Amino acid sequence: MYAEVLIEYSAKAIDKTFTYKIPDNLKNDIKIGIKVLVPFGNKIINGFVTNIKDTYEDTFALKEIDSLVDKYLVLNQELMSLGEYLQSKTLCTKISAYQTMLPSSLKVKTQKTDYSKYLTYIELNQNEMDINEYIVNNPRRKKQIEILNTLLKTPKVLKNTYDSYVTKQLLNLNLIKETKEQIYRLTNQKITDKKAVLSPDQKKALNSITLNEENTYLLHGVTGSGKTEVYMQLIEKVVKQNKTAIMLVPEISLTTQIINNFYNRFGSDVAIFHSALSDGEKYDEYLKILRGEVHIVIGTRSAIFTPLQNLGVIIIDEEHSETYKQDTNPRYHALDMAAFRSHYHKIPLVLGSATPSLETMARAQKGVYKYLSMPNRIGSSVLPKVEIVDMTEEMKKRNTILSSSLKNKIFDRLNKKEQIILLLNRRGYSTFVTCRACGYTYKCPHCDITLTYHKTSNNLRCHYCGYTVIKNDTCPSCHEKSLADYGLGTEKLEQEINKIMPSARVIRMDADTTRNKGSHEDIINRFKKHEYDILLGTQMISKGLDFPLVTLVGVINADATLNIPDFRSGERTFSLLSQVAGRAGRSKIPGEVIIQTMNPDNFTLKCVSNHDYMKFYNYEMSNRHKLDYPPYYFLVSLKIASKDYELASKEITKVKNYLTKNLDSNTIILGPTTASMFKINNIYRFQIIIKYKKDSKLFLVLKELDELYMNNLKVNIEIDNNPLQV
Ligand code: ADP
Ligand code: ZN
16 A cells, blocks of 8 residues: 655755555554655655555655654544645645644654653552462561552552552562553533523524524624623534534633633533643643544634534634734635635634624625624623823823823722723833934844833843844943933833832733743733732733723823734724723723823724724725725735845846736736835845735736745745735
């Protein structure tokens, strides 16, 4: 028997299958989709079996498959075709498609690692009479006798209960033997958590979703409308049919609360899957899924690839979230992958959000998606009152960070023992450091941006490449003592609050305070327990969190996201601010939101303050229409990257000419221009944007271009289908 093996090799060019002989000892285990190790050149490398055949015409020089990576690591038929779909959507190599679909920890180098975790037990290995005889004949071996006596009463005991030298003696005498049992690192118990009695809106939404039928639903529910309860009861229905469910959540900081809700209700029927798990934990959770031991998977983007059989529903919570698109190769969107699986299994796909992406809402409006709406919060809770504060006026009063209104309201909540969330979408202390004497500004030598000052570590850092430099007392250029920092980051905000309200207990959550495993959960749990009064942080505090005591939300600088030059910045700002506003007043006490801005008349901010999604949607859709942007047009961004500026510039012009010659005449080709992050890590990037409605040649042409640069070691091409940023 012979196997066609798709091999993983670091050179870009190799993305094809090679035929290997299947050795006799592996005949029963080799299947299509399994990961194997094969000899290639003088190395042993990873591969996937893509086909098995009985005959092969030229067996002369064939090598044999070396071994299996893990007998459980098999992509089933559905996932193999999903891999092909992923490849067609992103133009990645087939091997990287398959590789993406398996947990990265399971990517084996040349050495095999066994991730399985075992408990070792000891049990008797001889009959009772022989054991008793030993006990009688060795009265002074007290420790050995103790173990034997215990094992006469209980069939097995954990080996590490006893000193190893004692158990070793007994093992050597063959009086006892060792047994191993695989265990999972993560376990969870069901707490009898009662289902909520659904509100009329929730009931209507739930009943509108038809199981066992392929449909995509948009569940448009305002913050606090109780979407999670709908998800849970929907999943319960699916599990009752003995089918399975995948629920995607946008990021790990949100998973804590949702995972707890699901654990409490469904107990060990839930596996979780996200990047913050250790390799071993990931392996265990993957095994639970493969072995069919769980019905429910909750996880971030890559959980869409988990090998659940017999799927009954896929739910994508906070569907507008940009984390669902992978921003490195292969640049896939989880929603596309979910649509494929929903089609494959003929099952519902539910997209939930308070602020759906424009693309999704447009499809709902056209009737492509079924629209379900939950316009009210649960119970007596109402959406918070939002006030926009004009910071140009506050500046005149020398309130540069906190307006008087926000300051007063914070004091008020502190007095009432309520909690506050402050959003500032910039980490670090200040955003740049400049010399007031000569104008020198600290910049990254490798990238095209200014360095951010971090006061705690007294250094300046590049947030793109990680370059770090100590801040001097004097200007590195003119040596005057006149360095000043401008712009506001979370560190400085924290310091300011500590200064003006020293009794307030403040906790900061941003990429700098959440580097360690478990730190997200820790911050969230401690804030929930009211060990802190104020939670301040970047966008990671904006979504999904449910703290009943939070009655005030402050947005320190709404312009930070609004002023980014990207056609989606309005949409991003609307959703970020609506989400963070949605953290306020989620229980009985009504909430309030303060948005600080230099642009108080901005239309997007006005829509946020009126909680008017549809008004924003219509306004933004007309902008997109005028400018030929999505959802009216599809976009592809194409970048040429190289360390050599001249070369990159020359190649992008060639690409442009090629596109112009080969694409449909209705397709719009913009550029070339320098990319928005022009230089990162000493690599220069030029960009072309392609806008199209229908172009049957486009993907073929892109594929050709991609292949053209495959062997070019000096120039890289990056193709992004439906890019989030342009
Ligand atoms: P969303 O995800 O839509 O923002 P959540 O699912 O977090 O809203 O629900 C908001 C709050 O309402 C949660 O504390 C949740 O436990 C509670 N809740 C949801 N549904 C009900 C219900 N039917 N009855 C009572 N409380 C509910
Ligand atoms: Zn840099």
